[in-house]
């Protein structure tokens with residue numbers, strides 16, 4: 293009986309020790325996993341653009357000649373058929389107070405400085421940009437900017453910092469024309485409102501957590 297107790301105590305201690313070692317290994321493995329799943333370090337990328345039109349409210353219909361929202365997808369490509377002709381291609385004119393929602397090709401992460409670049413053609417129409425990780429979560433504004441230079445060309449843009457939204461990573465970008473803040477009594481014309489050529493994400497992160 294005495295020997296038996298000693299035997300079981302020893303066995304228990306041995307088993308406890310094994311559990312202790314297994315526990316340590318599991319803890320290390322789990323903390324390793326959580327390290328990688330939460331380490332969403334922002335990586336600079338040059339091929340992250342709007343991939344899909346998730347919503348659009350293009351105004352000044354009937355007057356606006358540039359009403360195709362899909363012109364805002366992919367890399368910037370806007371231009372003028374003949375210089376000075378005012379016959380343009382490659383952008384969508386949102387119209388006065390018009391807007392567009394784009395789903396980006398990858399999550400856009402909050403990296404150092406600005407993270408979202410909106411290519412706005414022709415002039416420097418003001419616009420406001422909101423972001424959200426999904427269509428069901430809140431869209432948060434990153435502010436209003438005069439986008440580009442007055443009388444500027446087709447490669448001009450303005451940039452926004454996701455940090456302003458409080459999100460670490462987003463997938464949807466909502467762009468709204470704010471030309472009224474520049475010219476309060478603005479009326480509809482051929483390329484009314486902000487002319488969106490492309491929306492680019494400058495940073496992404498390691499893990500695709502967005503849907």
Ligand SMILES: [Ca+2]
Pocket residue numbers: 401402403404405406407453454455
């Ligand atoms: Ca940032």
Ligand SMILES: [Ca+2]
Pocket residue numbers: 363364365367368369370382383488489490
């Ligand atoms: Ca375009």
